[in-house]
Amino acid sequence: MQRAFARSAQTLGATMTSPKVWGWHGRTLSSRVQHPDRGACWLRLLSAPEDKAAGKIWEGNGQAAALFDRRIRKPLLYDTTESSSNGYAYQAELHQYVDETVCSPSPVLHTDLDPPTAWWDSLRTDLEYVSSVSTDRVAVRQEWVDRSVPRFLNMPGPRITDWTTAHGDLHTANLTSATPYLLDWEGFGLAPAGYDAAMLLAYSLLVPGFAQHLRDAFPVLKSEPGRVAQIIVITELLQSASRGDHPELVPALRALATELCGCR
Structure with missing residues (x-):
């Protein structure tokens, strides 16, 4: 994952600018990056065994971008690249960087929120x-x-x-x-x-x-x-x-x- 992330960043012309963050059960790896044309971006790498690198989860963010980008408040998807190594496939997505904190670090909310x-x-x-x-x-x-x-x-x-x-x-x-x-x-x-x-x-x-x-x-x-x-x-x-x-x-x-x- 680490090597695939570095390769993907290079392919997309992005330079990592923050520590990488592991996603659910180590299935994704992400970081804030700098892109020469897009500026601050979020690079997200998804991994799967090569024989399972298709379908709903693999295609979700790309299909959502086609339907919803610039229509609702979601990060734009700028670019993607795919690679494979040692039986695993990797999909990297270069997203718009959103300079806002998430409401909770965990899916389960533990502290009160009072949004306007x-x-x-x-x-x-x-x-x-x-x-x-x-x-x-x-x-x-x-x-x-x-x-x-x-x-x-x-x-x-x-x-x-x-x-x-x-x-x-x-x-x-x-x-x-x-x-x-x-x-x-x-x-x-x-x-x-x-x-x-x-x-x-x-x-x-x-x-x-x-x-x-x-x-x-x-x-x-x-x-x-x-x-x-x-x-x-x-x-x-x-x-x-x-x-x-x-x-x-x-x-x-x-x-x-x-x-x-x-x-x-």
Whole structure:
């Protein structure tokens, strides 16, 4: 990864200007870089075994750029390059550098936030635009819902009747604190209506004040499609927790499931 990052930076004409940052489970490596034409940029390297270097995650940021760049508040994608070595493929993406801190260093929000009304208005407007864009990418599958909800919530999987396009991984580590910019688009695709708001809520349950502001900002969460979206997100995060991710969320997720449908 380190060698591939250096090669990619050279290919793209970028010079590293900050320490590199590892992504989830070491799958990505990123750093602030300087580009002779673009100025400050963010260079992100994604790795995968060569036989798996395709599909939704591999193509996500490029496809999101084609649909959403300059239409919503997200970092622009300037350039990409691909390489391979020792059975692994690497994709480097040169993004616009956003000089704002993220709202949280972790997907799970642990400290209170009090964004201004304009922040909520901007987020809501951008997500409404995203939801209106057509795509054949899929973020959530009904087959997965039918299989997984009974396993983790001991109830039949709800039928998804309202589908919209979603960011797909919306949490406070993917939102900047001032604008907000929406980061990391590799998982976007069709999902239940209200899915992004439900995901942001589930990751914010440990901070009741922010969670309540979120419920107020997104009335869809009080609707039946929003209830379905929350049940699906809870299931996803319980599955993730069963693999060791964010176990501190489990009691709050169980409590929300009980509130929504009486499941324990």
